[in-house]
Amino acid sequence: MTELTLAKALNTALHAAMAEDSRVLVMGEDVGRLGGVFRITEGLYDAFGPRRVRDMPLAESGIVGTAVGLALRGFRPVVEIQFDGFVFPAFDQIVNQVAGYRARTHGRTSLPMVIRVPFGGDIGAVEHHSESPEAYFMHTPGLHVLSCGSPHDAHWLLRQAIECPDPVILFEPKARYYVKGEVGPAPDLPMTAARTVRPGRDATLLAYGPTVRTCLDAAEAAAREGRDLEVIDLRALAPLDMAVIRASAARTRRVVVVHEARRTLGPGAEIAARLDEEMWGSLDAPVLRVAAWDVRYPPARVEHDYLPDAERVLDAVDRSFAY
Amino acid sequence: MGADDPTRPVQLLTPDGRRVEDPRFAWRGGDTELVTMLRRMMLGRRLDTEGAALQRHGELGLWPPLRGQEGYQAGIAAVIEPADMVFATYREQALALAMGVGVADLLALWRGAGMSRWDSEATRVAPFSIIIGSHPLHAVGYAMGVDLERFGDGPVPATLALYGDGASSQGDVNEALVFAAAQDAPVVFCCVNNQWAISEPVTSQSRVPLYQRAHGFGIPGIRVDGNDPLAGAAVIGWALDRARAGHPVLVEAYTYRMGAHTTSDDPGRYRGDETSADWAAKDPIERLRRHLLDTGLVDDAWLRAMDAELDDFGADVRRTCRELDDTPIERAFDELIGEPGDYLRAERADCLDWLSTAPDEGDAA
Numbered sequence: 001m002t003e004l005t006l007a008k009a010l011n012t013a014l015h016a017a018m019a020e021d022s023r024v025l026v027m028g029e030d031v032g033r034l035g036g037v038f039r040i041t042e043g044l045y046d047a048f049g050p051r052r053v054r055d056m057p058l059a060e061s062g063i064v065g066t067a068v069g070l071a072l073r074g075f076r077p078v079v080e081i082q083f084d085g086f087v088f089p090a091f092d093q094i095v096n097q098v099a100g101y102r103a104r105t106h107g108r109t110s111l112p113m114v115i116r117v118p119f120g121g122d123i124g125a126v127e128h129h130s131e132s133p134e135a136y137f138m139h140t141p142g143l144h145v146l147s148c149g150s151p152h153d154a155h156w157l158l159r160q161a162i163e164c165p166d167p168v169i170l171f172e173p174k175a176r177y178y179v180k181g182e183v184g185p186a187p188d189l190p191m192t193a194a195r196t197v198r199p200g201r202d203a204t205l206l207a208y209g210p211t212v213r214t215c216l217d218a219a220e221a222a223a224r225e226g227r228d229l230e231v232i233d234l235r236a237l238a239p240l241d242m243a244v245i246r247a248s249a250a251r252t253r254r255v256v257v258v259h260e261a262r263r264t265l266g267p268g269a270e271i272a273a274r275l276d277e278e279m280w281g282s283l284d285a286p287v288l289r290v291a292a293w294d295v296r297y298p299p300a301r302v303e304h305d306y307l308p309d310a311e312r313v314l315d316a317v318d319r320s321f322a323y
Numbered sequence: 324m325g326a327d328d329p330t331r332p333v334q335l336l337t338p339d340g341r342r343v344e345d346p347r348f349a350w351r352g353g354d355t356e357l358v359t360m361l362r363r364m365m366l367g368r369r370l371d372t373e374g375a376a377l378q379r380h381g382e383l384g385l386w387p388p389l390r391g392q393e394g395y396q397a398g399i400a401a402v403i404e405p406a407d408m409v410f411a412t413y414r415e416q417a418l419a420l421a422m423g424v425g426v427a428d429l430l431a432l433w434r435g436a437g438m439s440r441w442d443s444e445a446t447r448v449a450p451f452s453i454i455i456g457s458h459p460l461h462a463v464g465y466a467m468g469v470d471l472e473r474f475g476d477g478p479v480p481a482t483l484a485l486y487g488d489g490a491s492s493q494g495d496v497n498e499a500l501v502f503a504a505a506q507d508a509p510v511v512f513c514c515v516n517n518q519w520a521i522s523e524p525v526t527s528q529s530r531v532p533l534y535q536r537a538h539g540f541g542i543p544g545i546r547v548d549g550n551d552p553l554a555g556a557a558v559i560g561w562a563l564d565r566a567r568a569g570h571p572v573l574v575e576a577y578t579y580r581m582g583a584h585t586t587s588d589d590p591g592r593y594r595g596d597e598t599s600a601d602w603a604a605k606d607p608i609e610r611l612r613r614h615l616l617d618t619g620l621v622d623d624a625w626l627r628a629m630d631a632e633l634d635d636f637g638a639d640v641r642r643t644c645r646e647l648d649d650t651p652i653e654r655a656f657d658e659l660i661g662e663p664g665d666y667l668r669a670e671r672a673d674c675l676d677w678l679s680t681a682p683d684e685g686d687a688a
Contacts, residue, residue: 025471051471057505062460062498066506069464072449075471077464093495096454097461104438104450106650107658142659166660192664239664274666 001184007177009151010040010116013158014078018048024162025070027054027063028080037082038118038177060090064115068097071111076162084119084171085128091136098167099142114161118174119147120210120260121307124300131297132209132261137169138238138270145238146191147171149212151180153195153235156187164191171237173210194241196248200230203254203317206245206271208234211258211308218313229317237267242274249275253284254320258308263291285323288316330532332548332577333558338605340613348557354620356401360552361615362629363400364393364608367417369633370426371582373640374416374433378586382644383433387413388582391550392517394607395576397421398555399483399513402563405447406480408469410462412515413451414580415485424448427643436647456493459484459512463503466510470569481566482510483559489520491536492528500540503571511562512537512573515549517580522593534575542571549578550607579605652678 004012018024026041026048032055035042045053056063060081067077081087087094094115102110121130137145146161146168148154154172161168168191189195197212198219205215212233219229230248234240249255255275257268272287290308298306335350337343342350352360371389378386389396392414400421403409411418416429424441431437432451439450452458462484469479490496491514503510514533518525529536537544543565547558555576562572579602583590615621621629656663656671663671 054506057498057501059494059498059501061495062502065457065460065495065498066464066467066502069461069466070468070471071464072443072461073465073468073472075468089494092454092457093460097452097457101450102661103655103659105443106438106440106654108440109443109450110661144660144662164661166662192662239662239666241664242666 001182003180004151004155004183005178005180006148006151006154006173007038007040009155009183010158010172011042013155014041014044015047017078017159017162018044018052021076023074024076024078025052025054026078026080027056027067029056029058029063029082031055031080036080038174040116041080060086061093064090064093064098067113068093068101068111071113072109076112078114078116078162081115081117083129084117084131084133087117087133094137094143094169095140099140102166103142110165111167112165113167114158115167115169116158117169117171118177119171120173120175121297121303122175122210124303126300127297130300130303132259132292134171134237135261135266138267142167143238144168144191144236145171146236147173147209148235149173149176149197149207149209149233152183153233155183157191157235160187160191171209175210176213179213192236192239192241194235194244195233196230196244197233198229198231200228200252202228202252203256203320204230204232204248204252205313206232206234206255206257208237208259208267210260214308214310215258215313218310218317221310221314222317227317240271240274242278245271245275246278249279249283253282254317255283255287256290256313256316256320257287258290258313260292260307262294263289264294266291285320288320290316330546332546333554334548334551335553335557336551336610336614338550338610340610340617342614345554345557348554348561350553350557351560352401352556357611357615358620360397360401360556361608361611361621363397363417363421364552364611365629365633366636367393367396367420368608369637370416370420370429370640373637374430375582375586377430377641377644378433383430384435385433386586387584388580388586389414389417391579391581391602391606392515393417394552395513395515395547395549395555395559395578397552397607399559401552401556402560403447403483404480407483407563408447408449408462408465408480409483409485410449410458410465411451411485412455412487413453414487414515419446419448422446422448426640427647430640430644431647434644434647437650456486456490456496459486459496459499460502463499463506463508463510466503466508466566467506470507470509473569478567479509479569481563483513483563484510485513485515487520488514488516488518488525488528488533489523491533500537500542500573504541507569508571509566509569510571511559511566512571513559514573514575515578516575517578519580519584519594521584521588532575534573537573542573544573544575546575546577549576550605550610552607552611
């Protein structure tokens, strides 16, 4: 076991994957000498050179589109989108091309490529630097959509994503980049599995990315008041690990989904609908959502009024118990 | 366009079938290749004629006519090499056919019986992008990959990206040009200027001749007569060689879309017949046919035999179309992603269960 920050865990994953497989490439904006604006690609340029660690022109559609071509030629590109809000210029390439290629070729051609997206708020940034766009991609068939909530999962989910024959979008919680944690020597779960990070009996909190920590904080506070909350890090948003979600819901009978994505048609909406369809009558309360409000991301000095925090999670748990 | 006008396209075969010389480009093929080009153009035109008719008979949902654009396609087919890779548009079906994409695979796309189902690895023809201009980026990435595999200074396989005058306005196409120049990718851009993007003339896309755009990106640009298969072969051949040596280049194939954009379109609403008549006089097949007759490389007997072959081919196209099987819905599930997860597996089962139990519409009567 090694203790690393989440950022370093991603960095060591890239180092290891590139050392292991010469087809793995890193491409993006400022990923070379600078090592990326968050330093996730630090040291790769020196270790693997400018042909495998490519500073690309500043055009996200172009970066993703050329990554498609590289994947077609047999490479395994790992694309860095600099900030969440910058993913939208690449939306056509991701939704129509990357996600659709296998189906458009009747399964002949899959694209082994990874798109890393630092996402989420709480970093005091200007607009377009704090978004949570994951639901757009969950809505798109043909993609694996992942998010990491700990250094261990950051490292191993990225390694597994690079080995996956199909395209993966990895949403990295940028506000948690510098939180430390143990990184194990091997993956202990498949890429598509959720992880129970805190077992509990009384209610289930479903989280991913930055809200895993939020929910653990809420669970600790609830424990002091005698409530035993289970926290599940979903890790995979597409496909969702419904087996783990259902099993937990069946035990606790109360579910709260927590994310920084907006509430309307966010991941929580889909989870609530599925639990409603699959477990109607066996829960003690409706599935509740703690999410960002359905407005534009606000100026940074009031972002804490926008983002879910432990207090809002606990309030939702109280409301769940009031049914 | 005078002889010294730089916008004048490179031409080696005049509309009336006379060979002319160009100081920079020469036709390097032999007599056999000339006859092959005529044959490929005729097959491409027959495929187009049959495709349009099949759409009118309700056998195809849509057809994008290629009539008038056989010239540069035959030229490319003459110079493309087995290791090269082509990212073409859906109007390059004569080229795809010449490169070995099957009639059934082409028709399946327009019948709604399949997607781009041909083997891209074997045929070297990538799936057609229906989002215009989205594929040149794939070509540039592919070429970057070719370059990454390079050992030493020897030639590399070339990658060819075709796109239209309409697509030349797309951001992705411009990004592709930026990236190819910045990364020095071994790729050829062939901008097929057929003068019309559905109803919008090329003047609504650009204030400058499209080949001149290349200069702003820092790569060479040249305009070729797209209705001249010899010039197409010579100029695209030169461009492919430049890519094989490791550098990008842009060729504008100057041509004309004789037919509609697709069978859903009505050109009578936006353009007159005069220009089309002018362009009909520049027909790529007619000019090569005349030339080969004049030089004795083909004769009336050859043409009659070719007509018979085309009739057989046409019958085969029609039969192939009607015999195409639909792609069953479960393949939309099975071909989506390697690991779909339990939820999608259950949805697939629900879908098939529903289909196996739901009454047919006919049963209600």
